[in-house]
Amino acid sequence: MKLATLKDGTRDGRLAIVSRDLIRYTDASFLAPTLQAALDDWQRIAPHLAALAESLEHGAVPSSRFHEHDAHSPLPRAYQWADGSAYVNHVELVRKSRGAEMPADFLTNPLMYQGGSDSFLGPRDPIVMADEAWGIDFEGEVAVITGDVPMGTSADEARGLIRLVMLANDVSLRALAPGEIAKGFGFFQAKPSSAFSPVAVTPDELADAWDGGKVSLPLSVDLNGKPFGRANAGVDMTFDFPRLIAHAAKTRPLGAGTIIGSGTVSNKLEGGPGRPVAEGGSGYSCIVEMRTVETLLNGGPKTPFLRYGDTVRIEMKDRAGHSVFGAIEQTVERG
Amino acid sequence: MKLATLKDGTRDGRLAIVSRDLIRYTDASFLAPTLQAALDDWQRIAPHLAALAESLEHGAVPSSRFHEHDAHSPLPRAYQWADGSAYVNHVELVRKSRGAEMPADFLTNPLMYQGGSDSFLGPRDPIVMADEAWGIDFEGEVAVITGDVPMGTSADEARGLIRLVMLANDVSLRALAPGEIAKGFGFFQAKPSSAFSPVAVTPDELADAWDGGKVSLPLSVDLNGKPFGRANAGVDMTFDFPRLIAHAAKTRPLGAGTIIGSGTVSNKLEGGPGRPVAEGGSGYSCIVEMRTVETLLNGGPKTPFLRYGDTVRIEMKDRAGHSVFGAIEQTVERG
Numbered sequence: 001m002k003l004a005t006l007k008d009g010t011r012d013g014r015l016a017i018v019s020r021d022l023i024r025y026t027d028a029s030f031l032a033p034t035l036q037a038a039l040d041d042w043q044r045i046a047p048h049l050a051a052l053a054e055s056l057e058h059g060a061v062p063s064s065r066f067h068e069h070d071a072h073s074p075l076p077r078a079y080q081w082a083d084g085s086a087y088v089n090h091v092e093l094v095r096k097s098r099g100a101e102m103p104a105d106f107l108t109n110p111l112m113y114q115g116g117s118d119s120f121l122g123p124r125d126p127i128v129m130a131d132e133a134w135g136i137d138f139e140g141e142v143a144v145i146t147g148d149v150p151m152g153t154s155a156d157e158a159r160g161l162i163r164l165v166m167l168a169n170d171v172s173l174r175a176l177a178p179g180e181i182a183k184g185f186g187f188f189q190a191k192p193s194s195a196f197s198p199v200a201v202t203p204d205e206l207a208d209a210w211d212g213g214k215v216s217l218p219l220s221v222d223l224n225g226k227p228f229g230r231a232n233a234g235v236d237m238t239f240d241f242p243r244l245i246a247h248a249a250k251t252r253p254l255g256a257g258t259i260i261g262s263g264t265v266s267n268k269l270e271g272g273p274g275r276p277v278a279e280g281g282s283g284y285s286c287i288v289e290m291r292t293v294e295t296l297l298n299g300g301p302k303t304p305f306l307r308y309g310d311t312v313r314i315e316m317k318d319r320a321g322h323s324v325f326g327a328i329e330q331t332v333e334r335g
Numbered sequence: 336m337k338l339a340t341l342k343d344g345t346r347d348g349r350l351a352i353v354s355r356d357l358i359r360y361t362d363a364s365f366l367a368p369t370l371q372a373a374l375d376d377w378q379r380i381a382p383h384l385a386a387l388a389e390s391l392e393h394g395a396v397p398s399s400r401f402h403e404h405d406a407h408s409p410l411p412r413a414y415q416w417a418d419g420s421a422y423v424n425h426v427e428l429v430r431k432s433r434g435a436e437m438p439a440d441f442l443t444n445p446l447m448y449q450g451g452s453d454s455f456l457g458p459r460d461p462i463v464m465a466d467e468a469w470g471i472d473f474e475g476e477v478a479v480i481t482g483d484v485p486m487g488t489s490a491d492e493a494r495g496l497i498r499l500v501m502l503a504n505d506v507s508l509r510a511l512a513p514g515e516i517a518k519g520f521g522f523f524q525a526k527p528s529s530a531f532s533p534v535a536v537t538p539d540e541l542a543d544a545w546d547g548g549k550v551s552l553p554l555s556v557d558l559n560g561k562p563f564g565r566a567n568a569g570v571d572m573t574f575d576f577p578r579l580i581a582h583a584a585k586t587r588p589l590g591a592g593t594i595i596g597s598g599t600v601s602n603k604l605e606g607g608p609g610r611p612v613a614e615g616g617s618g619y620s621c622i623v624e625m626r627t628v629e630t631l632l633n634g635g636p637k638t639p640f641l642r643y644g645d646t647v648r649i650e651m652k653d654r655a656g657h658s659v660f661g662a663i664e665q666t667v668e669r670g
């Protein structure tokens with residue numbers, strides 16, 4: 001099934017079921033007022049949501065036209081947002097851009113940072129920033145929402161605790177990151193509010209594009225209407241979601257509704273750093289990777305970070321060309 | 336007024352008002368079912384809570400005996416937990432213990448890390464850890480809960496957005512921290528679930544011990560029944576809470592119910608690293624500081640990190656000797 005949270009003026013919005021083709025929705029708030037409420041009591045509520053989703057597909061319940069811009073992020077605020085860096089190519093390129101070394105254990109121990117989860121943006125909300133000089137960047141990612149994960153859960157056990165899958169734009173401020181990283185306490189100001197796709201889906205909606213741990217479909221990232229990235233989220237994902245969840249749960253339990261991000265989706269090419277879409281490659285899911293490759297090839301970056309008025313669109317289509325999660329589409333505004 | 340969240344088998348517990356002397360409580364869930372619900376609509380609900388608190392003081396409403404062990408952390412789960420390092424003495428001692436340098440701007444730019452907020456421990460819950468070798472430590476802190484803080488809020492504006500004050504035990508795994516810090520993404524596994532005091536209080540309850548930005552009272556930290564720390568939270572706090580809040584809100588808004596921690600309370604002595612309680616000093620609010628001082632004085636640490644069965648108690652008494660927030664008291668257990 002596909003779930004959305006409709007903006008209704010409240011902090012947590014209203015739960016809705018969306019049709020597989022994203023064209024219609026039906027209110028689900030009589031089953032659970034919010035997505036968090038559904039996740040808190042998933043075993044009991046999910047079967048009812050699934051039955052309602054089937055009724056919606058068959059036209060057996062009242063429904064209305066679904067507009068993606070009416071949706072908030074599936075969880076407008078969450079109790080946890082932990083973002084991994086599962087695509088090691090991304091880590092290599094970003095570290096090169098900073099002249100930093102790779103961690104010694106980068107192939108065996110996932111990088112993960114604790115993100116702010118109290119104030120997410122909606123998928124069509126503007127990215128309001130006070131200063132362009134902060135180096136505003138997007139990061140196209142896949143994310144999952146978990147149920148309750150006990151402390152010490154293994155990757156194998158974690159597989160069955162993935163409730164929903166969605167997309168993320170992990171907005172990043174590149175000019176603020178190096179100072180925060182140098183201090184060792186991780187990102188804070190460098191990671192403003194993230195946004196998530198209009199719809200979160202149960203893994204079964206992904207059919208054979210889901211192997212229990214990752215999504216094998218290309219992530220479409222467009223900048224100002226032009227293709228910027230088409231990296232396949234099923235390729236070069238060194239740590240799949242069950243591995244990331246097990247990492248997060250090593251020393252504490254994870255509460256239901258925890259969001260785990262994949263990190264920026266990034267594909268190598270013949271062992272190298274990939275190639276821009278315009279040159280026949282699968283491109284990049286954030287600007288800083290593009291800039292690093294430009295620097296490697298031409299001695300300096302060419303693509304600027306986001307400026308006021310720039311728009312990024314992040315979407316994933318299935319093999320038949322249909323949008324799975326709806327699109328994140330955000331414009332940068334001065335504020 | 337003093338607020339508590341009583342354990343009732345639900346994820347978020349039940350809101351109660353506690354008497355100033357912490358002896359009796361009255362149910363407040365008819366005004367707001369949970370503390371988060373009260374914070375979400377504070378302007379409307381706080382006056383009703385305050386009136387109920389006055390009625391409780393006057394014996395004008397039904398009440399029951401308040402047992403601190405029946406309380407969960409005031410927010411059993413929160414949308415944000417951001418912990419500063421406002422006491423620079425702590426930062427200096429911990430960095431010395433790792434042989435790491437101080438950040439160049441440590442006197443002008445607060446250190447702050449994003450903590451996990453989805454699964455706090457109750458104030459009397461055990462600290463369950465799978466491995467003593469992780470270097471289990473406590474950190475005694477003061478913390479505030481904010482209302483909605485717009486992006487770009489100044490320290491002056493932040494002052495009026497502090498809703499509640501409480502104590503924290505920011506449990507830390509010292510053996511896991513250096514590896515995570517070296518990778519630059521901040522703490523994750525090194526910071527398991529934190530716990531907070533049984534009661535959170537409005538700043539007016541602190542009377543003249545609250546200057547709008549910090550609490551000028553000693554923090555009592557006992558290890559296995561013996562005094563370990565008596566550092567004054569009003570002394571050597573380089574960044575007060577309004578400064579910490581403004582830092583957190585630089586590039587994003589903070590949602591109502593955001594918890595901001597002070598970092599480990601730590602006092603210098605004549606410009607030095609303080610002195611243990613047993614030697615007439617104000618001691619330390621975490622073990623790693625004690626170990627660093629032992630190393631400085633004697634060439635090696637003597638006090639071990641927490642072992643299974645060890646108990647830490649964190650409490651703050653007003654000038655008349657009455658507990659303000661109730662006590663955090665936690666025993667380490669194998670799990």
